[in-house]
Amino acid sequence: MLCRSARFFLLLPLLAAVPCAARDLYVHPTLGDERNDGLAAEADGAGPGPVKTIHRAVRYALPGDTVHLAKLDEPYHESPVFHDRICPADKPITLDGHGATITGAERMDLATWENVAPGRYRKVALLPRIDAAIVGRWFFRINGRMQHMGRTSKGPSLPLKKPEELQPEEWTFITDENAFYVQIEPTKSPGDYVIEAPMRSAGVQISGRNENIVIRNLNTQHVYNDGFNIHGYCRGVVFENVSAVECGDDGISAHDDCRIKVDGFTSIGNSTGFCHTNASHSDSNRVLIRDCLGFDVFVLDTGRHTLTNSLVFSSASSSVVVLGPRPDKEGKTPPGTCTLETENTAVVRRGKNTSLRWMRGAVVLMKNSAIVGFDLTVDADVLKLDDSVVGSLAERRNKLTVGAMTKATGAGSLVDVDLTGWPAGSTKPRPAILKFREPFDGSLVAPAEFTGGVDSAMLPKP
Numbered sequence: 418m419l420c421r422s423a424r425f426f427l428l429l430p431l432l433a434a435v436p437c438a439a440r441d442l443y444v445h446p447t448l449g450d451e452r453n454d455g456l457a458a459e460a461d462g463a464g465p466g467p468v469k470t471i472h473r474a475v476r477y478a479l480p481g482d483t484v485h486l487a488k489l490d491e492p493y494h495e496s497p498v499f500h501d502r503i504c505p506a507d508k509p510i511t512l513d514g515h516g517a518t519i520t521g522a523e524r525m526d527l528a529t530w531e532n533v534a535p536g537r538y539r540k541v542a543l544l545p546r547i548d549a550a551i552v553g554r555w556f557f558r559i560n561g562r563m564q565h566m567g568r569t570s571k572g573p574s575l576p577l578k579k580p581e582e583l584q585p586e587e588w589t590f591i592t593d594e595n596a597f598y599v600q601i602e603p604t605k606s607p608g609d610y611v612i613e614a615p616m617r618s619a620g621v622q623i624s625g626r627n628e629n630i631v632i633r634n635l636n637t638q639h640v641y642n643d644g645f646n647i648h649g650y651c652r653g654v655v656f657e658n659v660s661a662v663e664c665g666d667d668g669i670s671a672h673d674d675c676r677i678k679v680d681g682f683t684s685i686g687n688s689t690g691f692c693h694t695n696a697s698h699s700d701s702n703r704v705l706i707r708d709c710l711g712f713d714v715f716v717l718d719t720g721r722h723t724l725t726n727s728l729v730f731s732s733a734s735s736s737v738v739v740l741g742p743r744p745d746k747e748g749k750t751p752p753g754t755c756t757l758e759t760e761n762t763a764v765v766r767r768g769k770n771t772s773l774r775w776m777r778g779a780v781v782l783m784k785n786s787a788i789v790g791f792d793l794t795v796d797a798d799v800l801k802l803d804d805s806v807v808g809s810l811a812e813r814r815n816k817l818t819v820g821a822m823t824k825a826t827g828a829g830s831l832v833d834v835d836l837t838g839w840p841a842g843s844t845k846p847r848p849a850i851l852k853f854r855e856p857f858d859g860s861l862v863a864p865a866e867f868t869g870g871v872d873s874a875m876l877p878k879p
Contacts, residue, residue, distance in 0.1 A: 514635030741778010763859025766790030804869030
């Protein structure tokens with residue numbers, strides 16, 4: 418039996434009679450050639466050898482194949498796309514980065530921009546299309562430092578400055594001109610700066626109808642939208658040991674009707690650690706989130722999401738947000754709830770934000786987990802604390818307030834906060850003086866007899 422899809426045969430005449438055995442395809446951006454078949458890690462005459470781009474290898478890939486990226490010091494300057502790839506459960510297409518990095522950033526040559534004032538440079542139509550959503554996610558990297566101008570895609574954002582108000586190493590966008598402005602020190606030259614812009618929207622894109630895709634050992638960074646962007650209908654989409662760093666929106670985001678599994682994910686300096694919407698479901702294990710701007714975790718609409726063996730160091734303007742179904746275009750709210758289940762997971766405050774609220778339509782189930790350093794207001798449909806802890810940080814005593822409509826239970830749990838509004842007749846968590854382990858990760862050293870809470874040995878390392 419020959420492999421599926423005649424359209425691939427048109428692309429690969431040399432492989433038209435290859436049986437459906439799993440193959441290894443290789444990518445090397447400097448040694449590869451798009452005319453190669455991709456079936457060898459090193460070139461050996463005409464035909465055998467790596468291809469040059471991930472795009473070409475992914476298009477070559479058939480069910481059961483694995484695309485291998487050469488790990489190089491220089492990131493890959495492209496975004497692989499999986500669109501309408503249907504594979505059997507026992508023959509997924511796998512993209513193995515082997516620790517490689519995909520970047521959206523490209524260096525800007527200000528000498529090619531229009532110099533409109535001392536140290537001020539202007540560029541019209543930097544991207545083919547720029548709208549308010551892109552500008553809301555935008556940043557420049559200036560000498561290795563992210564410059565968001567106090568703006569983030571999900572969270573508080575300052576208004577853009579006028580060009581004449583810019584200080585050195587700042588930027589703005591003028592909609593009527595479709596132009597970006599960047600300001601440097603007037604006494605310096607463009608060559609004194611390394612200025613990069615996010616010229617790609619996502620690190621990895623998945624769209625259409627996809628079944629059984631595996632992405633592993635791959636890092637993404639410096640795109641203006643999501644590190645891993647998943648749309649459409651997906652089943653059996655798996656991410657293993659991946660990361661997203663300093664992306665303009667989410668580290669990883671599943672939309673529409675997707676089912677994804679994540680085992681090993683690091684999200685650092687993104688607008689949102691991860692965000693899943695609509696009817697998408699996610700199961701995430703071994704997640705580390707820190708230094709985010711807008712949200713740490715944001716799940717909404719009618720999905721069911723699990724988070725296990727994970728650590729969130731929260732410095733975002735909103736930490737963990739669970740939001741039920743949103744009204745449709747006609748103002749009607751569809752039925753259903755949004756559920757977040759955590760197990761052996763700690764959320765600990767590192768930033769200025771001290772408030773955390775779970776709203777109507779949310780179901781939050783926490784087992785052997787910890788929330789530390791927040792004034793937590795719960796108006797959710799359901800709150801279940803099972804062998805978990807809610808604690809305060811040393812500089813302030815926090816509060817846990819439960820709304821009258823919330824079904825809450827706290828069996829086997831401890832709180833070191835001011836507790837109000839717990840429903841009558843429901844098991845309350847027990848008040849206790851909590852002492853946390855150092856270095857601080859939300860796990861306890863006291864009370865010694867308590868067997869719940871977080872097992873720090875199972876958490877990812879910061």
